[in-house]
Amino acid sequence: MQEAITVSILIPAYNEEAYIEGCIKSILSQDTSFRYEIVVCDDCSTDATPQILEQLDQMIPELRTxxxxxxxxxxxxxxxxxxxxxxxxxxxxxADSRLIPNSLQRIQSKLIGGYSLVFGKIEVKNTSYLHPAAAQVGKLKGRSTWYGGACFACDTQAFVDSGAFDKEMIGAEVQELKQRAQRLDWSVAYLDEAGVESNFPTALRP
Structure with missing residues (x-):
């Protein structure tokens, strides 16, 4: 009998031809003691993202698109x-992120250890100035590492029951999730030893 899936890695993708394969490979390179799946949803990309996903889907058993x-x-x-x-x-x-080595195991350990919501760190790698969502953090703290929606984990059913993703999360993921966690008495963990390296778009604004 096949082992049950413990963790689903969820990746929204829109025009990510430059990054999606690297993102998926960073997941496959993780050392884990549990079974996981990778689920990518293509939001009607107009570049080569659908073709890349189709090819990867045929080669990677853990991947569903x-x-x-x-x-x-x-x-x-x-x-x-x-x-x-x-x-x-x-x-x-x-989709424009790569998991830091051993992140999945560390995040899963926190989840099964009783934490309801786990944030991994987000490290901007591709630009000398910060993505708008992180600009103020960078100015105030002098760094490009912070926590947000680009890397977080939760109990799936608890998240669905609490309303899943809310429109208010755009640009304010941590605040919305922290408020939800406080309202529902969830325990929250912030991990500096797990997370992603992100390639945020640099064409939005400096």
Whole structure:
């Protein structure tokens, strides 16, 4: 009998031809003691992302891909991913990110240890200035590491029961999730030894 899936790694993707394969390979290189799945939802990409995913889907048993019929945006796509998740827990990461080695095992250990919500660190790697969502953090703290929606984990059913992804999460993931955790008496962990290296778009604004 096949081992049950413990963790679903959920990746929303829109025009990520430059990054999606590297993101998936960073997951496959993780050392884990549990079974996981990788679920990618393509939000009607107009570049080569669908073709890349189709090729990878044929080669990687852990990978499942779904595609939106219409462009749903980040919140709609993430909610579809949660609906598709088979794992008891999920880890949500961005398609333009790469998991730091041993992150999955460390995050899963916190989840099974009783934490309801786990944030991994996000380290910006590709630009000398910060993505708008992190600009103030960088100015105030002089660094490009912070916590947010690009790398966090939760009990799947608890997250669904609490309302899943909410439109208010755009640009304020940590605040919304922290408020939800406080309201529902969830325990929260912040990990500096786990997380992602992110390649945020540099064309938004300096």
């Amino acid at each position: 779904v595609k939106n019929d219409t462009n749903r945006g980040i919140i709609g796509t993430c909610n579809r991913l949660v609906e598709a998740a088979r794992g008891e827990y999920f880890v949500r990461i961005d």
